[in-house]
Amino acid sequence: MRYENESPLRLMPHMLVFARVVELGSFSAAAGSLGLTPSAVSRQITALEQALRVKLLERTTRKLRLSEAGTEIFAHCLEMAKAARCAQDVAERFVSSPQxxxxxxxxxxxxxxxxxxxxxxxxxxxxxxxxxxxxxxxxxxxxxxxxxxxxxxxxxxxxxxxxxxxxxxHVLCASEHYLAQAGTPAHPADLASHSCIYLGETPSDSRWQLRHLETGEKVTVGVKGRFSSNHSEVRLGAVRANLGIGCLPIFTAAESLSSHRLVEVLPEWRYETTYxxxxxxxxxxxxxxxxxxxxxxxxxxxxxxxxxxx
Structure with missing residues (x-):
């Protein structure tokens, strides 16, 4: 196997193993902490020495001793190991605590x-x-x-x-004042004679589709009015200002309905829209x-x- 011109990125695992060996003072101790066998650790140190073309460790039967080159290289490997631990600490912090x-x-x-x-x-x-x-x-x-x-x-x-x-x-809503003046629709077809406040983005927005909640009957009615808007809060303001019957998302109309500023029109029918x-x-x-x-x-x-x- 050739190790010359080895990419530094490919050497990083060997460098981390080398740092661990030096930190713990033996191949067996490093192997135990890394979940490897002593022979696997030895092979990685050998691979690193061959890639760097320097002797890193002087091995004796009693202990390991860093060579001159090994001492300097160990300092860099130790910094890399510390950086890896810091990265792990950051990841654990983000995983354990929302931030x-x-x-x-x-x-x-x-x-x-x-x-x-x-x-x-x-x-x-x-x-x-x-x-x-x-x-x-x-x-x-x-x-x-x-x-x-x-x-x-x-x-x-x-x-x-x-x-x-x-x-x-969605719901159809109107003010009591408007309904007192214009009358209350009893059927979707009655909407054609009312002032209606609709989105106005496309021609189809003036064709309201309603479905009866019990029977499932569907009715499409063409509506008209003097005001339209593509924003539900603007339509809400227009309905409150007695301009007519408006189509509104329930979350937009909820407060006005609960406070009786508006009343629901045709409550037995569901206004259907893509939204x-x-x-x-x-x-x-x-x-x-x-x-x-x-x-x-x-x-x-x-x-x-x-x-x-x-």
Whole structure:
């Protein structure tokens, strides 16, 4: 076997064994601490000497003695061994104790209304973990941009681990003032004669699809109105301002419904949209998921499992 021009990286295991031999003073002691046989340790020292083309140890029947070159080389090998132990200590610290920054992306309204209010409690519970919450409705690239992603979908994407957070449904809402003036719809077809507040991003946004919760009957109705917006909190404000009947995610409308500022319209019908299903937290399918990510996943799943007040 040739050892000339050996890559330094390939020599590192031999160098660590050499440092251990010198530290413990014998091949057998080093072998015992490394889980090797004395002959395997001897072969690695020989391989290192041949690669470096210097004698490292003077071997006698009683003890080992470093050569002049071996003394200097041992100092470097010892530093490398110390660096390896430090790296191991850092890894163990991160594995045993959640710490560091977690970058998480969430849809704008969901992140602002549901996730953001939970962060202070999380930071208090885990004082060594920092959180960067990015609110965007554009899909990010896990690993490239974020540690964790929150997405609302019927089915999480393949290739990522996913944990459900909560169901996301939509409701139709209006103020009592508006309904007193315009009347209360008794059937989805009645919406065609009302002022409706919809997303307005695509032509299909003005065609509302509703499904009866008991019979499963489906109805599609074309709606119109003087105001539309692609942000649920803006639509919420418009509904509160008596501009009409709005389609809202339940998490956006929950507080206004529970405080009776708004009332649900057609409660026996479910408004269906692509922005429904479940909120999932997505993360790499990695069994070595950092504790900082694991505790945030567990925390959000615990908190968001609680039902919203309606």
């Amino acid at each position: 560091g920054q977690v970058k998480i992306s969430a849809p704008k309204a969901f992140g602002k209304i549901l996730i953001s209010p939970l962060i202070p409690e999380f930071l208090q519970r885990y004082p060594k973990v920092d959180v960067q919450l990015m609110l965007t409705d554009q899909p990010g690239h896990l690993l490239d941009d974020f540690d964790l992603l929150v997405r609302i979908t019927d089915m999480p994407p393949l290739g990522l681990a996913a944990r459900p957070l909560c169901d996301v449904q 429904h299903g479940r909120a999932w937290i997505l993360y790499p399918p990695n069994r070595y998921l950092p504790p900082k990510c694991r505790v945030l996943i567990d925390f959000l799943a615990e908190k968001l499992a609680e039902p919203l007040p309606c």
